Amino acid sequence: xxxxxxxxxxxxxxLAILAIMTAIAAPATSSxxxxxxxxxxxxxxxxxxxxxxxxxxxxxxxxxxxxxxSNHKYSLAGSDTTFPKGITVEAKVASGDAWQKxxxxxxxxxxxxxxxxxxxxxxxxxxxxxxxxDSTATGLAHM
Numbered sequence: 643x644x645x646x647x648x649x650x651x652x653x654x655x656x657l658a659i660l661a662i663m664t665a666i667a668a669p670a671t672s673s674x675x676x677x678x679x680x681x682x683x684x685x686x687x688x689x690x691x692x693x694x695x696x697x698x699x700x701x702x703x704x705x706x707x708x709x710x711x712s713n714h715k716y717s718l719a720g721s722d723t724t725f726p727k728g729i730t731v732e733a734k735v736a737s738g739d740a741w742q743k744x745x746x747x748x749x750x751x752x753x754x755x756x757x758x759x760x761x762x763x764x765x766x767x768x769x770x771x772x773x774x775x776d777s778t779a780t781g782l783a784h785m
Contacts, residue, residue: 683729684771691783698751708748757781
């Protein structure tokens with residue numbers, strides 16, 4: 643008999659261990675992927691708010707960013723973008739207000755970089771994924 647190589651039993655045991663490890667890792671990967679999508683959506687909201695402020699300063703004119711929760715989209719300067727499916731987005735204008743899921747919110751950025759109001763946007767009901775323009779004096783958006 644040859645002493646080099648693997649027996650059928652060794653191969654079956656190795657494949658069984660690999661199958662178990664894959665079954666354990668698959669749900670974790672799925673959860674990680676969903677969380678990455680939620681974070682990407684929150685970052686996109688920050689990005690569009692910052693682009694709106696930047697555009698207002700560069701073009702020396704008011705620029706409005708609208709977050710339309712009823713139609714699941716946001717817009718900057720007439721260009722609409724739809725939120726990805728499966729992403730829940732809520733917003734409010736004051737920190738003490740209740741979160742809204744079916745309203746439309748607009749923030750107008752002025753040429754000085756200021757904004758006309760505060761706005762809070764939350765993705766997937768997760769306070770860690772909350773975006774805000776919390777000061778009308780600076781108009782800065784952050785997560």
